[in-house]
Amino acid sequence: MGGTFDADSFLSALGEQLSFSGGGPYGLAVCGGTALNALGLVIRTTRDVDVFALVEHGRLLPCPVMPADLAEAASRVARDFALPPDWINVQAAVLRPERLPEGLQSRWERRAYGARLVAYFIGRLDQIHFKLHAAADRGERTSVHFADLQALSPSPEEIRMAARWACETQDPSEGFRMLLRECIAALGFKDVSEEF
Secondary structure (H helix, E strand, C coil): CCCCCCHHHHHHHHHHHHHHHCCCCEEEEEEHHHHHHHCCCCCCCCCCEEEEEEEECCEEECCCCCCHHHHHHHHHHHHHHCCCCCCEECHHHHCCHHHCCCCHHHHCEEEECCCCEEEEECCHHHHHHHHHHHHHHHCCCCCHHHHHHHHHCCCHHHHHHHHHHHHHHHCCCHHHHHHHHHHHHHCCCHHHHCCC
16 A cells, blocks of 8 residues: 555545445544554554444443444445555454553543544553553564654653553463563663562
8 A cells, every 4th residue: 555544534434435335333442553643642654543442322342343334334445545454453452341441431532534433542641551561462672562652751650550550451460560571661660660
């Protein structure tokens, strides 16, 4: 795919496709690079829209598989704009709604794309939570997650909150704690790393 990934345009097109087909309506909880760009938190290249849950009447619902009408509409957008088939995906749906950072929904930004599609872009603090978990889990200091964390310039307290969340709700194993400590120290928070 050539050119820039213009998530706003593609989500608008997805909203139009849902209107044409009578699909949805859908609320999509979005994390990752698209959410970072949308909120101006970090401006970087991204190639997809990461959906970690559906939003229905204010409730977050697990979405391990994209609903058929949404997948069909996304496929038509991919065809029209020469996008990869997975330009919108639910790979981040491993994050279970009951285990998300407290207050996440009070910090996200809601944007409507027509009458049948709304995206909820998660806020900075929640990105720090997700990115710390992903960076530690992969154990790579060259990952995009680690780079995003650095760009977000978290405070020691924000790292402490994110680390506590990751240990308590995502992976309590000693192996993960070791990776987490290494990641936090590499970010420049050696004192915080020693708390875990």
